[in-house]
Amino acid sequence: MTTESGARISTLVLTDLEDTARLLKTILSGEPDLVVQRGLAALGGALDAATHHQPDVIVLADTTEALATLVIALDAAVPRAALVVVLAEGDLRGIQECSLAGAAITLFKPFEQAQLIAAVRQAHARALRHPPAAVAAPSARLQRPRIVAVHGVKGGVGASTLAVNLGAALHGLTRRRVAVIDADLLSGDAGVLLDLPPQQSILDILPALRELDAETVDNYFQQHATGVHALLAPEQIQRADAVLPEDVARTLTALRPYFDYQIVDTPSRVTPVTLAVMDQADLVLVVLTPELVALRNAARLLRLTAQLGYPAEKLMLVVNRADTSRMITTAVVEEQLRRAVSAAIPSDGRALVEAMNAGELLVEIYSKSPVAAAIGSLAGEVARHFGWDSGVGAPTPTVPDELEAPLAAPSPRYAARLFGRMFGRRAAGQAS
Numbered sequence: 001m002t003t004e005s006g007a008r009i010s011t012l013v014l015t016d017l018e019d020t021a022r023l024l025k026t027i028l029s030g031e032p033d034l035v036v037q038r039g040l041a042a043l044g045g046a047l048d049a050a051t052h053h054q055p056d057v058i059v060l061a062d063t064t065e066a067l068a069t070l071v072i073a074l075d076a077a078v079p080r081a082a083l084v085v086v087l088a089e090g091d092l093r094g095i096q097e098c099s100l101a102g103a104a105i106t107l108f109k110p111f112e113q114a115q116l117i118a119a120v121r122q123a124h125a126r127a128l129r130h131p132p133a134a135v136a137a138p139s140a141r142l143q144r145p146r147i148v149a150v151h152g153v154k155g156g157v158g159a160s161t162l163a164v165n166l167g168a169a170l171h172g173l174t175r176r177r178v179a180v181i182d183a184d185l186l187s188g189d190a191g192v193l194l195d196l197p198p199q200q201s202i203l204d205i206l207p208a209l210r211e212l213d214a215e216t217v218d219n220y221f222q223q224h225a226t227g228v229h230a231l232l233a234p235e236q237i238q239r240a241d242a243v244l245p246e247d248v249a250r251t252l253t254a255l256r257p258y259f260d261y262q263i264v265d266t267p268s269r270v271t272p273v274t275l276a277v278m279d280q281a282d283l284v285l286v287v288l289t290p291e292l293v294a295l296r297n298a299a300r301l302l303r304l305t306a307q308l309g310y311p312a313e314k315l316m317l318v319v320n321r322a323d324t325s326r327m328i329t330t331a332v333v334e335e336q337l338r339r340a341v342s343a344a345i346p347s348d349g350r351a352l353v354e355a356m357n358a359g360e361l362l363v364e365i366y367s368k369s370p371v372a373a374a375i376g377s378l379a380g381e382v383a384r385h386f387g388w389d390s391g392v393g394a395p396t397p398t399v400p401d402e403l404e405a406p407l408a409a410p411s412p413r414y415a416a417r418l419f420g421r422m423f424g425r426r427a428a429g430q431a432s
């Protein structure tokens with residue numbers, strides 16, 4: 001049997017188990033209309049093999065990497081390839097995740113040989129009927145509105161701190177509508193940093209995505225004193241778990257018409273949600289600190305994004321607490337990562353703690369501090385990246401100066417809300 005056009009279906013089997021590789025290759029190679037290659041499924045290997053072979057169909061089975069992560073990465077790297085995923089018996093969650101991530105067909109183990117062969121042919125036939133949409137021309141993608149992902153290469157590098165402060169600075173600078181969206185669903189703390197109560201989250205907006213209008217959008221977002229609009233992570237972890245990468249991607253796309261900039265804080269690990277946000281983003285700020293682990297993770301992330309086909313200019317390197325290492329200076333970071341650093345933010349733990357205690361953002365309360373100045377110039381860099389022109393006498397980032405004086409103790413209101421949020425909000429919240 002051959003395809004309608006008579007061409008053979010080039011099929012790539014990706015797995016990390018030698019036995020599985022041999023078995024699948026034997027089954028599929030017996031078919032005259034299939035040409036079969038095989039490769040390893042560990043992320044780098046999978047992407048290399050897929051971009052090298054440019055197959056019509058990829059069969060994924062027995063992988064060490066999470067299947068849905070691989071599906072997202074492969075779908076981005078070789079969009080025209082149809083993905084067939086073999087799952088463990090009864091893995092319903094896997095089916096859902098992989099289908100949403102872009103798999104054409106999912107198959108449970110154990111399967112009949114004929115089922116696998118039929119799945120490959122069917123996936124290919126479907127892909128021929130629905131070729132992937134052409135990628136937008138760069139000029140179209142650089143027009144408003146813009147999505148900026150903020151990704152810390154490891155936890156604690158200051159990604160969330162930078163995301164919220166950047167949002168405020170960008171709004172202060174450009175006066176455009178800016179959203180700060182917390183897509184760190186399991187451990188997002190943008191709400192704490194912005195001193196906003198947990199109200200609606202990305203989870204609540206999902207059912208409304210089809211019928212959005214400006215007013216509905218404003219109801220789901222909370223407006224912060226700086227003027228940025230915030231959509232927080234779900235308060236309950238169990239609920240956060242229900243948000244799929246595809247949901248996050250859909251949300252960002254649906255919100256595009258309502259904001260000039262969406263600043264999206266991502267998990268510090270490369271999860272399917274992280275990849276979904278980065279895929280949607282027009283610009284990814286890669287945040288690291290001058291430490292070996294962060295540097296190594298940044299190098300790995302840059303390799304991954306290159307394999308995913310992100311153009312170099314989609315990424316900006318941001319070194320936070322850049323002045324804290326004598327060994328790993330910004331020049332060393334640039335040399336190691338072979339990329340320019342777009343912003344070097346100094347360290348100022350005291351100012352950040354005091355801002356936090358006051359329930360304000362650093363760029364509000366210490367607008368003249370070196371950290372705020374560096375975040376302000378990063379905001380300018382981001383805005384200019386998208387063609388923003390400061391014009392003559394552009395406004396400087398927000399904030400009244402009378403708030404400059406250091407504040408010693410947290411305001412009682414803020415402390416109650418902060419602790420309430422962290423340790424069971426009702427009890428403490430009501431106490432205030």
Ligand SMILES: Nc1ncnc2c1ncn2[C@@H]1O[C@H](COP(=O)(O)OP(=O)(O)O)[C@@H](O)[C@H]1O
Pocket residue numbers: 152154155156157158159160161162189268320321345346347348349350352353371
């Ligand atoms: N430039 C900085 N100087 C000093 N401390 C910082 C700086 N940026 C962030 N921090 C602190 O580092 C800690 C982790 O920041 P956070 O934004 O939560 O990191 P992430 O989101 O990457 O996990 C916080 O206590 C924050 O106040």
Ligand SMILES: [Mg+2]
Pocket residue numbers: 159160161184187188189
């Ligand atoms: Mg964070």
